[in-house]
Amino acid sequence: MTPEPASVCLGCWQNLHMPIPLRGPLSAPFRLFGIKPSRMNPNTCTICEMAFSKIMKARAVTIDATIMFADLRGYTALTQTIAQNGLTQLLDAFYDDCAAAIWRYDGILNKTIGDAVFAIFNFPVRREDHAVQALQAAREIQQSFGRRRAELARSIGAGDVEIGIGIGIDSGETNFGEFGQSHRDLTAVGTVVNRAARAQAVARSGEILVTKAVHDRTRGMVTADGSDHLLKGFDQPVTLFPA
Known part of the structure; x- marks a missing residue:
């Protein structure tokens, strides 16, 4: 059985100290900007797929x-x-x-x-x-x-x-x-x-x-x-x- 997604993005919380909601009403505004659970792991989000600013700058x-x-x-x-x-x-x-x-x-x-x-x-x-x-x-x-x-x-x-x-x-x-x-x-x-x-x-x-x-x-x-x-x-x- 597939685990339930976390309530906030584990990657963003751990690396950026940002509580990005993945579920529930609080996630709705973020989804308007394309921020949603990642297809790679639903406990992370699409911000993680962008690999954060460090990777985007360093490639x-x-x-x-x-x-x-x-x-x-x-x-x-x-x-x-x-x-x-x-x-x-x-x-x-x-x-x-x-x-x-x-x-x-x-x-x-x-x-x-x-x-x-x-x-x-x-x-x-x-x-x-x-x-x-x-x-x-x-x-x-x-x-x-x-x-x-x-x-x-x-x-x-x-x-x-x-x-x-x-x-x-x-x-x-x-x-x-x-x-x-x-x-x-x-x-x-x-x-x-x-x-x-x-x-x-x-x-x-x-x-x-x-x-x-x-x-x-x-x-x-x-x-x-x-x-x-x-x-x-x-x-x-x-x-x-x-x-």
Whole structure:
């Protein structure tokens, strides 16, 4: 179940000390000026999407963040075998489970890319334990989707195609801001983003793979041994831990 939005924008309150109403009668005047809950996280607002004056002046800032990519396994195969309404039902379930968990743990759902989602933790809502928050969100995604996977597969007629979610997480310094000239995109870029994406690419269905940075920041939540992986775009092996 998707969490209820906060009464005021958490990002504006934390970063600008401004109580921007998101719900109720007090929010009406703000909506007239286009200030409303963000689509990235309903606990933040469209002011946060503009990334505040600091980012708008600098175009990009370096932040300490945790990045999560989650990909729906089996979707591509199913596009060849099931009807469009079944694909829509599957994607809706996937996006709903991801959004609910990401928002619950103060992340933003920065992008949906086909059958994958890209989430950022520690901006605009600051959390010292953002790596912990991201891992908790990832585990909740796997648990929520796992509970309904069998019924969903029957409902859409998946047959022998296994559906599930693979997740990759990395943590560290990344650039966040608006990028592009003809089409500006508010997002995060850098090595941490790339490494999280590549970790997701090698994760099996139902698996969460985290980097050593996440392993070290999550205070014993990850107990499995790591193994080295040759990830596309990285010259040296990257140690990943099942979480």
